[in-house]
Amino acid sequence: xxxxxxxxxxxxxxxxxxxxxxxxxxxxxxxxxxxxxxxxxxxxxxxxxxxxxxxxxxxxxxxxxxxxxxxxxxxxxxxxxxxxxxxxxxxxxxxxxxxxxxxxxxxxxxxxxxxxxxxxxxxxxxxxxxxxxxxxxxxxxxxxxxxxxxxxxxxxxxxxxxxxxxxxxxxxxxxxxxxxxxxxxxxxxxxxxxxxxxxxxxxxxxxxxxxxxxxxxxxxxxxxxxxxxxxxxxxxxxxxxxxxxxxxxxxxxxxxxxxxxxxxxxxxxxxxxxxxxxxxxxxxxxxxxxxxxxxx
Amino acid sequence: xxxxxxxxxxxxxxxxxxxxxxxxxxxxxxxxxxxxxxxxxxxxxxxxxxxxxxxxxxxxxxxxxxxxxxxxxxxxxxxxxxxxxxxxxxxxxxxxxxxxxxxxxxxxxxxxxxxxxxxxxxxxxxxxxxxxxxxxxxxxxxxxxxxxxxxxxxxxxxxxxxxxxxxxxxxxxxxxxxxxxxxxxxxxxxxxxxxxxxxxxxxxxxxxxxxxxxxxxxxxxxxxxxxxxxxxxxxxxxxxxxxxxxxxxxxxxxxxxxxxxxxxxxxxxxxxxxxxxxxxxxxxxxxxxxxxxxxxxxxxxxxxxxxxxxx
Numbered sequence: 001x002x003x004x005x006x007x008x009x010x011x012x013x014x015x016x017x018x019x020x021x022x023x024x025x026x027x028x029x030x031x032x033x034x035x036x037x038x039x040x041x042x043x044x045x046x047x048x049x050x051x052x053x054x055x056x057x058x059x060x061x062x063x064x065x066x067x068x069x070x071x072x073x074x075x076x077x078x079x080x081x082x083x084x085x086x087x088x089x090x091x092x093x094x095x096x097x098x099x100x101x102x103x104x105x106x107x108x109x110x111x112x113x114x115x116x117x118x119x120x121x122x123x124x125x126x127x128x129x130x131x132x133x134x135x136x137x138x139x140x141x142x143x144x145x146x147x148x149x150x151x152x153x154x155x156x157x158x159x160x161x162x163x164x165x166x167x168x169x170x171x172x173x174x175x176x177x178x179x180x181x182x183x184x185x186x187x188x189x190x191x192x193x194x195x196x197x198x199x200x201x202x203x204x205x206x207x208x209x210x211x212x213x214x215x216x217x218x219x220x221x222x223x224x225x226x227x228x229x230x231x232x233x234x235x236x237x238x239x240x241x242x243x244x245x246x247x248x249x250x251x252x253x254x255x256x257x258x259x260x261x262x263x264x265x266x267x268x269x270x271x272x273x274x275x276x277x278x279x280x281x282x283x284x285x286x287x288x289x290x291x292x293x294x295x296x
Numbered sequence: 297x298x299x300x301x302x303x304x305x306x307x308x309x310x311x312x313x314x315x316x317x318x319x320x321x322x323x324x325x326x327x328x329x330x331x332x333x334x335x336x337x338x339x340x341x342x343x344x345x346x347x348x349x350x351x352x353x354x355x356x357x358x359x360x361x362x363x364x365x366x367x368x369x370x371x372x373x374x375x376x377x378x379x380x381x382x383x384x385x386x387x388x389x390x391x392x393x394x395x396x397x398x399x400x401x402x403x404x405x406x407x408x409x410x411x412x413x414x415x416x417x418x419x420x421x422x423x424x425x426x427x428x429x430x431x432x433x434x435x436x437x438x439x440x441x442x443x444x445x446x447x448x449x450x451x452x453x454x455x456x457x458x459x460x461x462x463x464x465x466x467x468x469x470x471x472x473x474x475x476x477x478x479x480x481x482x483x484x485x486x487x488x489x490x491x492x493x494x495x496x497x498x499x500x501x502x503x504x505x506x507x508x509x510x511x512x513x514x515x516x517x518x519x520x521x522x523x524x525x526x527x528x529x530x531x532x533x534x535x536x537x538x539x540x541x542x543x544x545x546x547x548x549x550x551x552x553x554x555x556x557x558x559x560x561x562x563x564x565x566x567x568x569x570x571x572x573x574x575x576x577x578x579x580x581x582x583x584x585x586x587x588x589x590x591x592x593x594x595x596x597x598x599x600x601x602x603x604x605x606x607x
Contacts, residue, residue, distance in 0.1 A: 091607065093605075096549070096605060097538065097539070097540050099538065147605035148607065151605075151607055176516075178516065181515050181539050181541070182513060182515055182541065182546060182551055183551075183604065183605035185493065185497055185514070186601060188473060188497060189473050189477065189500070190601045192473035193473070193474065193477035193501070193597075193601055194602075195474065196475075196478050197598065216494050219465070219466040219467075219494040219498075222466070223464075223466050223471075224470050237461050237466065238469070239454075239461065243520075244456050244457060244461065247455075247456050248457055257461060265463070267464050
C-alpha cells in the first residue's frame with residue numbers, strides 16, 4: 001500500500017474517532033431517554049418502547065412491520081457473536097463533480113451515524129460457516145451507491161472470489177448517488193462485473209433485499225443473487241413509485257413493488273422474517289458447502 | 297441562446313428556399329451569397345457558444361440521426377431479429393447481425409421516433425425489460441458465433457412503468473450488465489444521442505466507449521436529477537451544468553475513450569460527415585479488438601470499469 005494513502009487513512013481514523021467521541025456521549029444520553037420512550041409503528045400506529053422492540057428484532061408484534069435497522073444491528077442479528085471483521089472501514093470517496101455542499105453533508109452524516117460510508121463490508125461466520133458480508137445502511141444518504149460504496153462492495157466480492165467464500169449482501173438503497181453523477185452510474189457495471197466473476201468460480205451469492213431497494217442497486221448487484229431473499233413488506237423496484245405514477249398518470253395498486261408482489265411475479269425466492277433470517281442464511285450456506293468438505 | 301440562434305437560422309433557411317425558385321438576377325445572386333455567409337456564421341456561433349443545456353437539447357433533437365440511420369450507412373445486409381423469447385417484442389431495441397466491411401457483427405441499438413406515431417411505436421426510446429432481455433439474447437448469440445458487438449445508445453432511460461416493474465426492469469438491466477461484462481467477443485458502444493441512466497448503461501459495458509460531441513451520458517436525466525435533489529424539475533438547466541454529462545467532460549474523466557466531432561449546429565446538419573467519422577473509428581477499433589485474445593478482452597473490460605473513479 002502506498003504510504004501517503006496509509007497516512008491519510010490514519011489521519012482520517014483519528015478525525016472520525018474524535019468526532020465520534022463527541023457523538024458517543026450524545027447518543028448515550030439520547031438512548032437513556034429513548035429506551036423508555038415509546039416508538040410508534042408507522043403501519044399500525046401501536047407504540048412500543050425501544051427496549052421491547054430490540055428484543056423483538058425491531059419488528060412490530062402487532063402488524064409485523066419491519067423497522068429499518070442500522071447495518072451494525074443487522075450484522076449482530078445474523079452473524080455469530082464477535083465473528084464480524086470489518087474490511088476497508090475507512091475507505092471514502094472524493095467529490096468527483098465538485099458538487100457543492102457534498103463533502104459537508106458527508107461529514108455531518110458521518111457524525112450522526114458513526115458510519116464512514118453507506119455500506120459496511122467484512123467477513124463473519126454464520127453458524128460457523130465463513131462468508132463475506134456487505135450491508136447497506138439507509139440512514140446514510142439513503143444507502144445510495146457512489147464510488148466508495150461501489151469500491152467497497154467490489155473489493156468484498158473480489159476478496160470472496162479470491163478466498164473462495166460465499167457472499168451475502170443486504171441491500172437497502174435509493175440507488176445510484178446523484179452527487180457523484182456518472183461515476184455512481186459506473187459502479188453498477190463494476191459491481192455487476194465483480195459478482196459475475198465470483199459466480200463463475202462456482203461460488204454462492206445470496207442477495208437479501210430490505211426496505212427500500214430501488215434504482216441502480218436493484219438494476220445491478222441486488223438482482224444478481226443465486227438466491228434472492230427479501231424482508232416482508234420491503235419496497236423493491238427499479239423506478240420509484242412517485243416517478244411511475246407521474247409517468248402513467250394513475251394511482252398504483254395497493255402493495256405494488258412490495259416484497260410479496262415480487263415473490264408473486266417470480267423475482268425473489270423467499271420472503272424471510274427478520275427473526276428467521278440467521279437460520280435461513282445458515283441453511284442456504286450449508287446446502288452450498290462443497291461436497292468434499294462434508295464429513296459423514 | 298441556442299434556440300434563438302436556431303430560429304434565426306431557420307428564417308434564413310426559409311428565405312434561401314424561397315429564393316431558390318427565382319434567383320437569377322445578379323442582385324439576387326448577391327443576396328443569396330450574403331445569406332449563405334450569414335448562415336455559416338450563425339452555425340459557427342452556435343458551435344462556439346454551446347452550454348451543457350444546449351448539448352442536451354441537441355442530443356434530444358428530433359432530427360438527430362438515430363440508430364436506423366447509422367445502420368443503413370455503416371452496415372450491409374442488416375437482418376433484424378426480434379423478441380426476447382419470453383414475453384414479447386420490444387420495438388425500442390433494434391438488433392441483429394449485419395456485415396461491417398465484410399465482417400459479420402451484431403448490432404444492437406435503442407430507437408427513438410421522429411414523430412408521434414413512431415414515438416408511440418418505440419415508446420419514446422425507453423425500453424422495457426423485454427427489450428433488455430432481447431439485448432441479452434442477441435449478445436449471447438453474438439458470443440456463440442464469435443461476432444463483435446456494436447451498440448448504439450440513445451435513450452432517456454429505461455421505461456418507468458407499471459408493467460415494466462411487474463416484469464422485472466431492474467433484473468433485466470442487471471442481467472445486461474453482468475452478461476456484457478464477461479462476454480467473450482469485442483464490445484464497442486457508441487452514444488449517439490441521450491445516454492440516460494441504467495437504461496443506457498445496459499448497452500454500455502464495452503471495451504471501447506465512443507461519444508458524439510453533442511451526445512450526453514448521465515446518471516439520470518437532468519430533469520430527474522433536479523427533481524431528486526431540489527424537488528424542482530424546472531431547474532434542469534442548472535443540473536446540466538453540475539452533472540458534467542457532456543462528451544468532453546466524460547473524456548476528461550476517463551469514462552469514455554473517444555469523442556467524435558459534430559458539424560456546427562449538431563449531427564443533423566450534416567449526418568454524412570458524422571457517419572464517415574464513426575466508420576473510420578469503428579474500423580480501427582474492430583481491427584484492434586479482434587486481434588486481442590478472448591481472455592484478455594474480458595479482462596481488459598473488467599479492468600476498465602474497475603478503474604473508473606479510482607480511489
